[in-house]
Amino acid sequence: MGETLFLAHRVPFPPDRGDKIRSFHVLRALARLGPVHVGTFDDRSGYGDEFLTGIAASHHLVPARKRDMIAAAEAMAKGQPVSLAAFANDRLHEWVAQVLHYRPIDAIYVFSGQMAQYVPPHFPGRVVLDLCDVDSAKFEAYGNAGHGPKAWIHAREGRLLASAEERFARAADTTLLISENEANLFRTRVSNMHQIDLRVMRNGIDANFFAPDAVKAEPTLYGPGPNIVFTGQMDYAPNVAAVERMAQRILPAIREVHRDAEFHIVGRAPTPAVKALGKHAGVTVWGEVPDVRPYLAEADIVAAPLTIARGIQNKVLEAMAMAKPVLLSPEAATGIDAEDGVHFAVAEGDRMMAGRALALIDDRAKARAMGEAARAFVLEHQGWAAMLSGLGELLRPSLADPVRDAA
Template sequence: MNILMLSSTFPYPPTQGGTQVRTFNLLKYLSQRHAITLVTQREAHVTDTEIAELQHWVDRLVIFERPPDLGSQKGMLQKLQRLNLFLQDGVPPNVLNRYSPEMQNWIDNFVEAGKCDVITCEHSVNEIYVRPHFQKQVRTLVNVHSSIYCTCRNQLETGTSTNPVRDKVNLPLLRRYEQNYCSKFSAIAVTTQEDKIQLQQFNPHKEITVIPNGVDLESFPYRSNDPGGHRLIFIGAMDNLANIDAVCFFCNEVLPKIQARYSDATFEIVGSRPAPEVLALQAKPGVIVTGKVPSIAEYLHKATVCVVPMRTGFGIKNKTLEAMAAGVPIVASDRGLEGLAVDGANVLLTALRANHPPEYVNAISHLFTNAQLREELSRNGRQLVEAEFTWDIAGRRYEQLCLEN
C-alpha cells in the first residue's frame, strides 16, 4: 500500500513533543509493510542530521520551508485581518500559519497522478491540504491529536485562556470549523473516548476510531529501584502553553505547601525549549529547569513522584504514559489522566488523582511517606502500559484503519 502522510510538524526526533512522538511512531510502524511518502515542513531548529535520520524511515521524504508565522504580526490591524479571514473562510489562524501553496500544489499533483492509496493527516492542522474530492479517489484519514474546539472551551471554563475575549469569539467558529473539516475524510482517528464523543456529535455518521498514544518501552525502561526522597518531576515540551500553565500553577499554588511539610522537596521541570515564564520559575526555592536532556527516562528514574497538573489540553498525555512505563508513581489531574482507567471500582489503582492544591498536597504527601503505595502504583502503571499503550498496539490499529474500505 502506498501511503501519503502529511505533517507540517517535522516529526523527528520523536522526543520534541506530543505531535512528533505520535506521528513518528505511527510512521515507523506503517513503514514496516507499506511505502511511505512523508510531506513535511522544515523549521529553523531542524538540523541536516535530523533530516538524514528521518529519511531512513520513509520511502520518500518531501520537505518544504515553514511559511512565515502570521501570528508574529502583533498590530491590531493584523489581528482584525486574521479574525476576518477566520469569519470568512472558516479556517483558524493556527492552521493558515502552516499553509504552503507550494506544498499544496505538490500534494495535488501527487494525488491526481494516482500515486497513493491512502492519505493520512497527522494532526488536524494538516486537513487544509486535503481537497474534498480526494476521498472519491483515495481513502482519506485525519489523525486528530485533540479537539481544538474542546480545548478552547476547556480553557475558558477553567480560566486558563491567555485571551478570553478572543477565545469567546473563536469558540463558535472553531465548532463550525471542526464540523466542516471532518466531512472531508473517510475516517477519523482520535486519542480518547472523550474526543470521540465530541466529534461524533458534529459528525454522527462518520467512522471515528479511538487509537490511544503509546510508549517506546526500550526508551522508557522500568526503574530498577525506588529512590525514595522528596523529588518531584514534570516532563514535556516547555514551549507548549498547556505545559507552561501546568508548571506555573504547580510552582505557585502547590509546591510552597509541599515544602512547608518537606523542606528539602525539589521540583524538576524536564523538557526542551523552556519558555521565559518557565525559566523564571528557577528563582523559586527547589525548582530546577533542565531544558532538553539526553534521556528523559534517566531523570524519571531519579524522581520520587511525577506530577501531571494539567488544567487544559485534551487528548491522552504522552508524559503520563512515559512516567508509568518508567515505573514512577503519578499524581495527576483529570486532564492529565484523560483516556486512562487508573482508579475506581474494579480498576487497579494506578495513579492518584488531584485537581486542586489541597488534593495535590495530600496525594504527594501520602506517596512521600508510603513506600508500599509507591511500589503499587509503579508496578500497576508499567503493567497498564505494557497491556494497552505500546506503539505496536497503536500501530496495528492505525494500519487497520488505513486498510479498511
C-alpha cells in the same frame, strides 16, 4: 497496500513531544505497509531531511510555518482559523498535487486538522483524518479562562476551528481521536454525526525504551529530596500553567512537612515565566536535557497537575513505564484506563494534590508498589504495536465505504 501520502503539521522526528511521538510511530507503521510520501513542516530540529530521506519514498519539507502575526492577519482577512492560515503553503499544495498525479496513491493519512486543507475534495482513495484531540475545545477553554483581546482571539479560534473540524471529518472516510473522552467531546460539538465515521486510536508507549533498567542510575542528580518531577514542552501554555501551580501553590504545602522537598521542571524551551520559577525555594528549572529518562528514574514522584489537557498525556505514560508513582489531575488522567490509587494517584484541588503527595512520600512501600503496578499496566495495555494494529485495515478501501462530502 499501495502507496500512501502522509501529511503532518510538524516533522515527526525526533519523537520528543506528544504529537511528534504519535506521528513518528504512525509514520513508521505506514512505511512498513508500503511506500509512503511525506509532506510536512520543519520545526528547526535539524533532523528533518535526514529522517525523511531514510523512511519516505519522497518528501517535501517546508522550512517553517508562517509567523504568528502574518498568519493572524491572513486569517482575519479570510475569516479562517489562525491554525489553518499558519500552515497554508502554496509550494506544499503544488507538491501534493504532483504526488497525487504521478504516484499510485491509494490513501491519504492526515495528521492534525491543520493539514486537511491539502486533501483535494474529489480524491478517489481513502482519507484518514487523525485529529488526535479536539483542538477547538482547547482554544475555547483559553478564551473562557482569559480576558481582553487575547481571550477574544482564542474564542474566535475555538469557534471557527470547531466548524473546520466538522467539515474535515465529513470529508474524510474515517476520523481518529486519541481517547473515548475526546471522541465523546467531538460528538457534542458537531451538528450531527451523519457520514462521520469516528473511531478511537489511543497513544502507545515504547516500554523497552522507557524502562527502569534502560538507564544508568544517577543518585547524585538531585538532592536528598523528596524529589518531584514534571516533564514536558515548556513553552506550551497548559504545561506552563501546571508548573506554576505546582511551584507556587502545591510545593509550599509539601515543604511545610518536608523542608527538603524539591520540584524539578524538565523540558525544552522554558518561557521566561517558567525560568522565573527557579527563584522559588525548592524549584529547579533544568530546561532541555539530552535524555529525560534519568530525570524520571531518580524521581520520587512524577507530577502532572494540568488543568487543561487534551487527549492522552504521553508524559504520564512515560513515567508509568518507568515504574514511577504519578500524581496527576483528573484532566491529565483522561484517556488512560488505569485505576486511581493502584496505578496512579488522582487529585483534583491544590490541597488534595499536596495531601496525596505527602501520602506517597511518607509510605515509600506504597509508592513503590504503585510504580510497579503502573509499569505492569503499560506493558499490558499501552504498547504501540497493539495501538496501531488496525492501521492497515483503516487504509484499505471497502465496498461499504460511504460517499464523502466535498470539503
